[in-house]
Amino acid sequence: MNPFTFNTSKSVRFGTGALAQIGDVVSQQIGQRVMLVTDPGMMATGIIERALSLLKEAGVEVELFKDVEADPPENIILTAAAQARQADVAGIVGLGGGSSLDVAKLVALLAAGNEELKDAYGVGNAKGPRLPLMLVPTTAGTGSEVTPVSIVTTGTNEKMGVVSSVILPDIALLDPQLTYGLPxxxxxxxxxxxxxxxxxxxxxxxxxxxxxxxxxxxxxxSLMGRSILTAVNEGANADARADMLLGSMLAGQAFANSPVAAVHALAYPLGGHFHIPHGLSNALVLPHVLRFNIVTAHQPYAELAPFAFPDLAKLQGQERAAAFCDKLSDLALACGLQPNLRAMEIPREILPRLASDAMNQTRLLVNNPRPVTEADALAIYRAAY
Structure with missing residues (x-):
């Protein structure tokens, strides 16, 4: 067996109604004066109001930053970090979707005052220290609450990552109830x-x-394959929501240590140029990247297939891997997601630019089980069109 390293968040608290613990946990482990990082959409849900009330009851003073944007640009992170330093907070709480959690990680790093954002990009360049950090996800998707990754939009349309175990949070607090209202x-x-x-x-x-x-x-x-359609169609189904939130966290722990590859590399330019939500960008290219990969590396997909789709156990080898790709494509459609790039009104003539931009994601492409050239990336985008 090859040597490996496995890192994850120091403490995970999971349970329906777990948000009720936020005051006591923050008071005891994060600090008596904290910044809560979130976004305008969350402010309209009532969740932030409840969290603020619970923190106040526990005697925690809160500096609120509520201006996180999707695909957060550098200026949002720098503004939040400056506000945290000025308020002299002792710790950071991120509450919301992946963008809010990613911003909270970098605020915890930058507010400590020893690093600049431009120096932290890449793998292992963020050195710390950072402020104590708790993350509370309200979507079952990014797994950001247990990953050492924060994605930032730089310039006009390019994304860069800060990847370092330093930004793994101290506490991940997961409450499936916070996801019940997701559309x-x-x-x-x-x-x-x-x-x-x-x-x-x-x-x-x-x-x-x-x-x-x-x-x-x-x-x-296994958890998400059996529950995603129910969660989509029955938003308040407690079992499905719990499965999805726990599954998302487990997947986050997995890719935090065994990094993602070409699906994400080809998804990022879609988000950068057209502001397509990250999850949808992934869904649009997923089956096409996998079909490319199984030509030379079908085994891992054949092994995985029955966990998501138990009926595929009756197939073997390459046939099972190919059926896995088809099932994933069908699942995205059954969930109501757009079927292709054309449906997103992406002009066909920009595909070469997307392929070129995808090749900048070397941090991700190096992990793909089949090497990807720019010509390959263009062919995948065309297949997804």
């Missing part, structure tokens, strides 16, 4: 995103692909 299309897109995390982690060519990540990936796919 079907967000439930679908974030759910497919989480499934992609499990699939790419299991098949990753990373030298740190390991038995722990693979085990977590299979459990994640």
């Amino acid at each position: 079907p299309h967000i439930t679908a897109a974030t759910g497919i995103d989480a499934m992609v995390h499990a699939i790419e982690a299991y098949a990753s060519a990373s030298p740190n692909n390991n038995p722990v990540s693979r085990l977590l990936a299979t459990q994640a796919l």
